Amino acid sequence: MPRVVISLDETALQDIDETVAALRRAGLSVDDVLRTTGVVTGSIDGTRVLADLRSVSGVRDVEQERGYDVGPPDSEVQ
Amino acid sequence: MATSDGTTGRYLVLYEESATAAAGVQEINDVTGIQTVSLDPSDESSVVAERLSQADGISFDKLRVACVDADSAQLSRLRDAAAGPGPIAMVEPERIVHAIPAAPATEASTLDESVYTWGLQAIGAPGSDATGKGIRVAVLDTGFDVKHPDFAGRTVTTASFVKDEDVQDGHGHGTHCIGTSCGPRKVDGGPGYGVAYEAEIFAGKVLSNKGSGTDRGILAGIEWAINNDCAVISMSLGAATAPDTPFSPLFEEVAVRAMAAGTLIIAAAGNESDRRVGRINPVGHPANCPSIMAVGATDPKTEIAYFSCGTVGDIGAVDIVAPGWDVHSSVPMPKRYAKMKGTSMATPHVAGVAAQIAQKYGSRAWELWARLAQGSRRLPLPSTDVGSGLVQAP
Numbered sequence: 353m354p355r356v357v358i359s360l361d362e363t364a365l366q367d368i369d370e371t372v373a374a375l376r377r378a379g380l381s382v383d384d385v386l387r388t389t390g391v392v393t394g395s396i397d398g399t400r401v402l403a404d405l406r407s408v409s410g411v412r413d414v415e416q417e418r419g420y421d422v423g424p425p426d427s428e429v430q
Numbered sequence: 431m432a433t434s435d436g437t438t439g440r441y442l443v444l445y446e447e448s449a450t451a452a453a454g455v456q457e458i459n460d461v462t463g464i465q466t467v468s469l470d471p472s473d474e475s476s477v478v479a480e481r482l483s484q485a486d487g488i489s490f491d492k493l494r495v496a497c498v499d500a501d502s503a504q505l506s507r508l509r510d511a512a513a514g515p516g517p518i519a520m521v522e523p524e525r526i527v528h529a530i531p532a533a534p535a536t537e538a539s540t541l542d543e544s545v546y547t548w549g550l551q552a553i554g555a556p557g558s559d560a561t562g563k564g565i566r567v568a569v570l571d572t573g574f575d576v577k578h579p580d581f582a583g584r585t586v587t588t589a590s591f592v593k594d595e596d597v598q599d600g601h602g603h604g605t606h607c608i609g610t611s612c613g614p615r616k617v618d619g620g621p622g623y624g625v626a627y628e629a630e631i632f633a634g635k636v637l638s639n640k641g642s643g644t645d646r647g648i649l650a651g652i653e654w655a656i657n658n659d660c661a662v663i664s665m666s667l668g669a670a671t672a673p674d675t676p677f678s679p680l681f682e683e684v685a686v687r688a689m690a691a692g693t694l695i696i697a698a699a700g701n702e703s704d705r706r707v708g709r710i711n712p713v714g715h716p717a718n719c720p721s722i723m724a725v726g727a728t729d730p731k732t733e734i735a736y737f738s739c740g741t742v743g744d745i746g747a748v749d750i751v752a753p754g755w756d757v758h759s760s761v762p763m764p765k766r767y768a769k770m771k772g773t774s775m776a777t778p779h780v781a782g783v784a785a786q787i788a789q790k791y792g793s794r795a796w797e798l799w800a801r802l803a804q805g806s807r808r809l810p811l812p813s814t815d816v817g818s819g820l821v822q823a824p
Binding site: 357358359383384386387388389390391393412413415417418419420421422423424425429430 | 684688701
């Protein structure tokens with residue numbers, strides 16, 4: 353299940369639930385709806401659906417989720 | 431063709447682990463038309479040298495890497511191929527490498543840290559009357575040691591965005607960063623080490639006790655900080671990037687919206703350089719976004735730290751620098767204190783000064799950014815390494 357982060361258009365923030373519902377119909381399993389920044393996070397079934405998410409009205413960007421690592425506590429440089 | 435940024439103008443194409451070298455060679459040809467010559471280990475070195483100078487591409491089949499002369503259109507198609515499924519995993523500029531110079535002799539420390547850390551002294555914190563009082567600073571990191579005695583009586587708000595972990599810092603990184611940005615100036619048995627020592631602390635845990643996290647947690651942490659009216663978000667975290675990789679449009683938009691809400695995001699430039707061998711790596715994600723302030727690290731001689739990422743190409747710029755070498759700050763009990771180095775340690779120095787400026791001038795967002803840049807101490811070092819210079823308390 354590829355994990356994605358999605359930003360919504362400024363204009364879509366008014367009726368954000370409608371856009372989130374459309375994202376669900378396009379195959380997104382929603383984790384978080386961040387209403388202030390206009391971001392939706394979740395996962396999709398297969399990479400092919402990415403384009404489907406991009407075509408949902410109100411969607412600005414769809415990006416694959418990245419990982420971060422500051423290293424173990426004893427690493428030389430943090 | 432050597433370029434000024436330490437690369438050769440050629441590109442290295444890495445094959446996927448699961449693909450054969452032949453498939454990689456075929457894919458390069460399919461997308462760019464470039465014919466690569468495979469090198470055989472039994473070839474005479476003179477033959478190898480001749481082929482390297484004449485061919486458009488060489489495939490090092492054993493290494494599963496090709497080196498190609500690609501123009502910008504071919505490069506773009508290679509990058510598309512790397513981004514999609516298929517035998518090409520990664521494309522990056524070929525670098526010029528240098529012999530490792532002898533390590534400089536270690537000097538005995540002449541730093542006087544009897545009252546304040548060298549970092550506080552370098553940014554002029556002891557001479558400033560600003561304390562950060564009334565300003566909310568969010569530190570998105572590995573959490574916080576909520577029972578640390580140095581923070582008794584302080585206003586601390588916490589939240590964890592890491593699954594199955596509470597905010598208690600099981601790593602040390604987060605408590606260290608909070609100590610530098612917002613820790614105390616007067617401590618029993620050690621130097622004062624906190625910049626904005628009366629700021630309100632918002633400790634958001636977005637990295638696990640092992641030090642790892644994802645976009646999801648970081649975005650949730652940013653949202654939480656904005657909703658709590660934090661003027662400053664300090665993020666000592668990042669993911670390494672390859673030169674000329676576009677910044678994330680999503681994080682840039684989030685940063686723009688944060689700015690509109692009065693929240694400045696300050697992030698570590700990254701530690702991927704090794705200047706001891708002449709390697710300068712670009713600013714990592716998300717510090718490479720134009721609306722996020724990227725912080726590099728200096729050492730006590732006010733030289734750029736060997737690991738500090740630099741401005742490479744057109745994407746991602748170092749905006750400012752701060753002390754990031756052997757920084758003394760808080761870590762979870764019972765250890766209480768530790769010295770750490772990294773752009774992670776430089777970032778909270780800038781966040782603390784940002785809180786001081788926000789208190790002193792009422793500045794937020796872009797005005798805060800402008801005052802941080804304008805107030806920084808200019809350094810006789812490339813702006814590509816240090817941006818506007820060494821951050822200074824107001």
